[in-house]
Amino acid sequence: MIFICNKTKLQDAISIAQKAITGKSTMPILEGIYIEANNNTLTLIGSDKDVSIETKISADVLEQGKIVVDAKIFGEIIRKLPNSEVKIETLQNNIIQITCEKSNFNLIHMNSDEFPGLPQINENMIFTVSQSLLKNMIKGTSFAIAQDETRPILQGILFEVTEGNLNLVALDGYRLALRSETIDTNNTISAVIPGKTLNEVAKILEESDENVNITFTTNHILFNLGNTKVISRLLEGEFIKYNSLLPQEYKVLVEVNKQGFQNGIERASLMAKEGNSNLIKLDIQEDNIIITSNSQLGKVREEVSINLQGDPMQIAFNSKYLLDVLKNMEEEYVILELTSSVSPCVIRNKEINNSKYLVLPVRLVK
Amino acid sequence: MIFICNKTKLQDAISIAQKAITGKSTMPILEGIYIEANNNTLTLIGSDKDVSIETKISADVLEQGKIVVDAKIFGEIIRKLPNSEVKIETLQNNIIQITCEKSNFNLIHMNSDEFPGLPQINENMIFTVSQSLLKNMIKGTSFAIAQDETRPILQGILFEVTEGNLNLVALDGYRLALRSETIDTNNTISAVIPGKTLNEVAKILEESDENVNITFTTNHILFNLGNTKVISRLLEGEFIKYNSLLPQEYKVLVEVNKQGFQNGIERASLMAKEGNSNLIKLDIQEDNIIITSNSQLGKVREEVSINLQGDPMQIAFNSKYLLDVLKNMEEEYVILELTSSVSPCVIRNKEINNSKYLVLPVRLVK
Numbered sequence: 001m002i003f004i005c006n007k008t009k010l011q012d013a014i015s016i017a018q019k020a021i022t023g024k025s026t027m028p029i030l031e032g033i034y035i036e037a038n039n040n041t042l043t044l045i046g047s048d049k050d051v052s053i054e055t056k057i058s059a060d061v062l063e064q065g066k067i068v069v070d071a072k073i074f075g076e077i078i079r080k081l082p083n084s085e086v087k088i089e090t091l092q093n094n095i096i097q098i099t100c101e102k103s104n105f106n107l108i109h110m111n112s113d114e115f116p117g118l119p120q121i122n123e124n125m126i127f128t129v130s131q132s133l134l135k136n137m138i139k140g141t142s143f144a145i146a147q148d149e150t151r152p153i154l155q156g157i158l159f160e161v162t163e164g165n166l167n168l169v170a171l172d173g174y175r176l177a178l179r180s181e182t183i184d185t186n187n188t189i190s191a192v193i194p195g196k197t198l199n200e201v202a203k204i205l206e207e208s209d210e211n212v213n214i215t216f217t218t219n220h221i222l223f224n225l226g227n228t229k230v231i232s233r234l235l236e237g238e239f240i241k242y243n244s245l246l247p248q249e250y251k252v253l254v255e256v257n258k259q260g261f262q263n264g265i266e267r268a269s270l271m272a273k274e275g276n277s278n279l280i281k282l283d284i285q286e287d288n289i290i291i292t293s294n295s296q297l298g299k300v301r302e303e304v305s306i307n308l309q310g311d312p313m314q315i316a317f318n319s320k321y322l323l324d325v326l327k328n329m330e331e332e333y334v335i336l337e338l339t340s341s342v343s344p345c346v347i348r349n350k351e352i353n354n355s356k357y358l359v360l361p362v363r364l365v366k
Numbered sequence: 367m368i369f370i371c372n373k374t375k376l377q378d379a380i381s382i383a384q385k386a387i388t389g390k391s392t393m394p395i396l397e398g399i400y401i402e403a404n405n406n407t408l409t410l411i412g413s414d415k416d417v418s419i420e421t422k423i424s425a426d427v428l429e430q431g432k433i434v435v436d437a438k439i440f441g442e443i444i445r446k447l448p449n450s451e452v453k454i455e456t457l458q459n460n461i462i463q464i465t466c467e468k469s470n471f472n473l474i475h476m477n478s479d480e481f482p483g484l485p486q487i488n489e490n491m492i493f494t495v496s497q498s499l500l501k502n503m504i505k506g507t508s509f510a511i512a513q514d515e516t517r518p519i520l521q522g523i524l525f526e527v528t529e530g531n532l533n534l535v536a537l538d539g540y541r542l543a544l545r546s547e548t549i550d551t552n553n554t555i556s557a558v559i560p561g562k563t564l565n566e567v568a569k570i571l572e573e574s575d576e577n578v579n580i581t582f583t584t585n586h587i588l589f590n591l592g593n594t595k596v597i598s599r600l601l602e603g604e605f606i607k608y609n610s611l612l613p614q615e616y617k618v619l620v621e622v623n624k625q626g627f628q629n630g631i632e633r634a635s636l637m638a639k640e641g642n643s644n645l646i647k648l649d650i651q652e653d654n655i656i657i658t659s660n661s662q663l664g665k666v667r668e669e670v671s672i673n674l675q676g677d678p679m680q681i682a683f684n685s686k687y688l689l690d691v692l693k694n695m696e697e698e699y700v701i702l703e704l705t706s707s708v709s710p711c712v713i714r715n716k717e718i719n720n721s722k723y724l725v726l727p728v729r730l731v732k
Contacts, residue, residue: 073636073663080633095664103633107664267446267469270439297439298461298473 001065002089003037005057007081007100010042013057014075016228017046019200020053021071029114033071036112038064045118046071051197052118053204055228065090068110077105119231121215121222127161127185128211131225135205137168137179138198140328140355144170144177145195156192156235158242159214159221161185169242170195175321176245176358177328189216192239197232204228246358247346250337252310254284255350258334261289262326264302268293269319271300279362280319284338285312293319315341316362322347325357367431368455369403371423373447373466376408379423380441382594383412385566386419387437395480399437402478404430411484412437417563418484419570421594431456434476443471485597487581487588493527493551494577497591501571503534503545504564506694506721510536510543511561522558522601524608525580525587527551535608536561541687542611542724543694555582558605563598570594612724613712616703618676620650621716624700627655628692630668634659635685637666645728646685650704651678659685681707682728688713691723 017033025031025048034045042059045052067090078086081100090096091106098105138157146154158169166183169176201223205212213224216234223230268280272293283290284306291302315338325347326334333350341364347357383399391397391414400411408425411418433456444452447466456462457472464471504523512520524535532549535542567589571578579590589596634646638659649656650672657668681704691713692700699716707730713723 070663076636077633080629080636082629102669103630104667105633105637105664106666108662263446263448264469267443267471270442270446271471296474297436298471300472301470303468 001035001037001067001096002062002087003042003059004062004085004087005042005059007078007083007086009057010059010086011075011078013042013044013055014071014078016055016204017044017053018071018075019203020046020048020051020230022048023072025049029068029110030116031070031072032068032110032115033074034066034068034112034115036066037061045115047116047118049233050194051200051230051232053200053228053230054118057227063089066112067096068112068115069096069107070110074107077107118229119217119220119233121217121220121231123213123215123222123224126187126189126213126215127166127183128213129166129181129183130209131205131212132207132209133181134212135202135207137166137181138202138205140179141168141170141177142195142199142202143324143328144172144175144357146172148172153192153235153237153239155196156194156239157198158239159189159191159193159216161187161189163188169239171240171242171245171358174318174360175325176242177325178242178246178356178358180354180356190239191216191221192235192237193221193232194235197230201230201232204230245344246356247337247339247344250310250339250346252284252308252313252336252338254289254309254336254338255307255333256289256304256336258326258329258332260304261334262323264289264291264304265319265322265326268300268302269323271295271298272319278319279316280322281314281316281364283312283314284308310338313338313341315345316364317345317359318362321359325359329355329357367401367403367433367462368429368453369408369425369427370451370453371408371425373444373449373452375423376425376452377441377444379408379410379421380437380444382421382570383410383419384437384441385569386412386414386417386596388414389438391415395434395476395482397436397438398434398476398481399440400432400434400478400481402432403427411481413482413484415599416560417566417596417598419566419594419596420484423593429455432478433462434478434481435462435473436476440473443473484595485583485586485599487583487586487597489579489581489588489590492553492555492581493532493549494579495532495547495549496575497571497578498573498575499547500578501568501573503532503547504568504571506545507534507536507543508561508565508568509690509694510538510541510723512538514538519558519601519603519605521562522560522605523564524605525555525557525559525582527553527555535605537606537608537611537724540684540726541691542608542722543691544608544612544722544724546720546722556605557582557587558601558603559587559598560601563596567596567598570596611710612722613703613705613710616676616705616712618650618674618679618702618704620655620675620702620704621673621699622655622670622702624692624695624698626670627700628689630655630657630670631685631688631692634666634668635689637661637664638685644685645682646688647680647682647730649678649680650674676704679704679707681711682730683711683725684728687725691725695721695723 160167337346526533703712
């Protein structure tokens with residue numbers, strides 16, 4: 001194998017494929033990055049047991065071939081090279097030579113035959129979304145993934161395609177995040193994708209209108225970004241019927257400036273950190289929410305202007321759960337839908353009906 | 367105590383005084399920040415056993431007084447407040463009330479009488495340097511402070527005033543860093559200041575021509591930046607007679623582009639990391655230095671153009687020690703002065719004779 005390639009292009013491709021390489025595999029070959037050179041194209045693949053990422057770049061291929069090299073050291077070497085053309089060729093005894101200007105590295109490589117191939121997926125393209133939209137939907141739900149491992153299915157995000165909508169849903173025992181977008185398909189799909197995979201996908205997705213084609217099989221999901229493909233296994237099991245968790249009605253509706261509400265809660269939570277309970281109380285009045293909290297160190301009172309429909313009420317929350325939601329919302333004003341101090345609170349955008357968050361209150365001992 | 371003060375100004379002052387507060391003291395009062403309000407001035411002090419920092423800002427003082435509040439929570443509260451005027455007043459029962467727009471905090475405070483005062487220092491100003499120069503001198507030597515605690519004196523930086531020069535010197539068993547600047551004084555001083563203190567001082571110093579006045583007493587050094595004073599205790603004991611460590615002559619002189627040399631060593635050290643020895647070999651030839659290193663993973667060869675005076679030679683180093691030096695040098699070209707493969711190497715600027723670094727080689731087993 002001999003090829004010449006631009007340093008920056010190679011570095012970027014390594015950085016993409018590396019996102020699949022966790023270093024936690026028991027198979028040493030999976031600490032390597034697979035590189036195949038032919039037809040003036042380099043194909044780089046990184047894999048662990050849950051996810052594989054393949055990316056292609058153009059290169060001047062003088063002799064075709066394929067190798068696997070330790071991803072960490074190879075990535076570091078390429079990153080530190082001068083910004084110039086890099087020549088890579090295989091020598092005898094499982095060695096590759098990397099040359100760039102006056103730098104010359106000899107590096108041991110592994111046998112590419114041992115590298116597991118990508119899962120074979122028949123790309124009957126199921127649906128398409130823009131990269132920026134998908135990135136945003138993942139970011140807007142992944143914070144609500146369960147952190148504990150007692151219910152593995154909740155460590156994933158539900159991808160649900162139904163009635164021309166793509167819904168992403170994540171939940172743990174305390175809150176639920178739902179993002180919806182209209183897509184052009186008649187299919188119906190329901191699959192749960194590991195949250196860790198999706199966070200890596202989100203890092204590769206760009207803030208652009210470029211499309212991602214998404215294909216589902218029984219066990220896998222494929223994100224095709226053009227030059228890059230991400231294939232993840234699906235989580236096994238049934239996701240919770242989240243629709244039954246969403247309240248169908250409410251008694252109190254609060255309209256509030258998102259940033260002002262978020263700032264008030266952030267300050268109040270400074271006092272709520274003591275003992276890690278993060279407990280803050282909301283006193284919802286005619287024109288204001290009064291946010292209070294106290295600890296051994298002192299107490300805090302914050303006042304935030306609101307529009308209220310319904311009767312004044314009081315409710316308490318773990319401030320972290322409210323902040324997680326508010327930080328991931330983008331509109332200037334948000335709506336809280338409440339029923340009682342022991343019922344879940346729904347938080348949604350005022351204008352665009354594309355997200356719904358549900359947070360359980362903390363029941364106060366009287 | 368009642369005062370009104372700009373939020374950003376207060377936040378900046380807290381951040382300066384906080385640099386002295388390590389949170390590692392056994393005295394709870396030293397986790398607090400001392401605040402005194404009078405004559406339309408706030409004085410903030412943070413202290414631990416080695417260092418005290420006092421800073422003053424203007425404020426609208428309506429009622430004079432002094433308190434001590436927990437530095438961490440007070441700093442967090444002020445930082446999170448809206449960018450506006452902050453009113454702080456003492457209430458009954460050791461409470462201060464912090465008000466800013468619609469935010470209201472009640473915070474417990476401590477008794478200011480328990481706070482240790484600043485060491486009394488008679489400011490017979492000894493000498494003056496610019497802030498940027500002192501910052502640079504500290505940065506250029508502090509990396510060479512000994513990390514292990516077997517010789518406490520080497521955890522400090524020697525401040526030596528002699529013959530109209532200010533010399534800063536740090537050394538451990540493997541390298542020495544010396545920075546010199548001409549100053550306007552006839553005094554002779556030699557004192558060792560804890561490295562940790564100086565790193566905090568360096569953070570407060572600005573990249574400006576503003577002066578720092580430096581005063582020494584038997585046990586303390588005072589840096590007076592105008593609104594801010596830093597007082598540190600001195601380390602006890604004699605510093606090593608560093609002059610006797612610096613070679614008086616050399617046989618080989620190498621002139622090399624600093625960045626090119628540094629980049630080559632950085633790449634070579636990628637291969638030298640294996641087993642943490644960081645060993646790189648320099649083959650100094652007529653027109654080039656060939657840098658090589660190898661490990662189980664492979665090997666590397668880097669070529670860097672040089673001007674040589676003297677005979678070609680070979681020498682080996684721990685790459686980390688060379689990189690620490692080169693990263694802290696600012697000129698385009700540097701000079702290496704060498705004698706043999708087992709003698710220390712001196713590295714200095716080509717143009718300005720204000721710094722001298724000494725690095726011991728690694729003796730290779732033949």
